[in-house]
Amino acid sequence: MPNALETLGTSETYTTIQAWEDALDNAHFHQGECKAEVFTNVTFSGVVYTASEYPHLTARSGAEHDGRAHEVSAAGNARIEVSGLNHVVFMNDERVEVSWLEVKGPGANDRNGILIFQAGNNQVRHNIVHNNHANNSFDFGMDIASIANVYRNLVYGFGIDGIHGFSADGGNILQNTIYKCNSLDHAAFGGIRIGDADYVITNNAAFDNLQGDLKDTTGTLDYNGTSDGTGDDEGANGIANLVTADQFVNATTTFADTDLLLKAGADLIDEGATLSVITYPEINVSIDKGATRATITGTWDIGASEFVAPLTGSVFATSSAVASLSIATQLDGLVIANSRGIAVLSVMTSLVSSVAVNSSVIASLSFTIQLNGSALSVSNVSTPPLLVTTQFAATITAASSVGGSLLATKNLVGVVTASSGTVGALAGVLGGSVVATSSTAGQLSVAQRTIGFYERTANQITSYFQGIADTNSFVVRFDNDPRTTPADDVWYLASVDFGVANQHELGTTSSFRVVGNFSIRSQDALGTGIGALLENSDTITTAFRAINLGRITFGIPRINNTGRIGDNFQVNITCPFMIDKQPVTA
Structure with a gap:
């Protein structure tokens, strides 16, 4: 029996996914994390799982795809390819979860990328499932014969349906992008084809699928976007007749170059419905990990990716009354954020420059940064708590000058300047050099050391x-x-x-x-x-x-x-x- 967490791949206890699956039982939660390698197909079969004891097959941290197949990104990521006359991923057990993997195949063997069969309550999310039109064969991207949650997947280049569902128990098809399927041009197939009225089909983007993006699809449909000429199947809030080239970074039949992340100006941006993160864990995470609903305000996009505009200038944000201010940016420039009233200020940014943040009255300030640049400057003038978390090589300047509490947690190869002015408390944990002062009955505790494992x-x-x-x-x-x-x-x-x-x-x-x-x-x-x-x-x-x-x-x-x-x-x-x-x- 494997441990609850196993790394799968070369030199590990389980060098193949199938060997890991064969050792599973129903006594624990098991997570198999694939290295950035090529694995052969896997079948989940023969075990009864529960809501708390089930297998989760995923990519190891750092081995996930970035929303593009390996041919496009030219980066190593965990992927599964078919061997012989097999489906790439075959789920014949209940409650199996598969996430953050590239699923490649099955070639010309009339098999499927992912087959969910005769069980139920399975979850397939954040995967890239593609066949690249290797041959015009009867291969589904995903074939769903039992109830499942299928969301935030890219599916493209299959001989017949991209996603086909015929479970009598229904299922949920949410936030997927389906492109260039049904290369056979068979009149019975298309992009998404669902044959049961109990399905919920929301926020999906289906484009350039022959014979129909939403083909003979029943169920509850809404907020879907397609290139079909009519809007009969997209739902009351759906959009149709869209130009494919206007939606994606590089929608091409040269699949080694296909990039189906949303581009600036796409019609699918801010046209989706807001879905429940509680019901569908991590559905708020874009397939390229570029956006999360926890940090971005506004309407959801349609499709597997969420567009975040990269900035190449400066950002200045002010909250001046009883307001809440939230900033999330991917930036090559300068951020200045200021909260003046009874406000909550949250800044989350990934950037390569400097940042200044100020909270001046009785606001709460939370700041998280990944910084590779000159400085992070944080000032907290009155009584609110201030939490600062930062990683990578940088310089941090943090001051608490009246009665505030400053908690600075840092993994740092750089310099820290910290001061506490009046009955404030300052605590810092870091791994670089320190300049620290404390005056007027202040409490200052700064530890200059490398943080240990625990x-x-x-x-x-x-x-x-x-x-x-x-x-x-x-x-x-x-x-x-x-x-x-x-x-x-x-x-x-x-x-x-x-x-x-x-x-x-x-x-x-x-x-x-x-x-x-x-x-x-x-x-x-x-x-x-x-x-x-x-x-x-x-x-x-x-x-x-x-x-x-x-x-x-x-x-x-x-x-x-x-x-x-x-x-x-x-x-x-x-x-x-x-x-x-x-x-x-x-």
């Missing part, structure tokens, strides 16, 4: 949770947190607890797998009911359920209704995780 892991987890808290206006305190706690409101105490480190690999180097729990204690004053606690607990468990934070893999969270503790009612949440330590010399 602290770095804890910082990743707590920073992620702080982002969730900021988004949902949760009051959070961590272990050894100097801030006071509310006396009569919902608040959360969070801690990271590590278990034992078990040896995972043998050889010239040894690696160890560390398990642990991220524990969250939520409590509220008696007499207010437990509705808010339970509702917020659902939000938190959804955000942590079976996700990856870099090399950290979370399992299935648990909610424990503890009951009355003193004058409070308490609900506890436990989020189990595991992470492999870097190999050390044996």
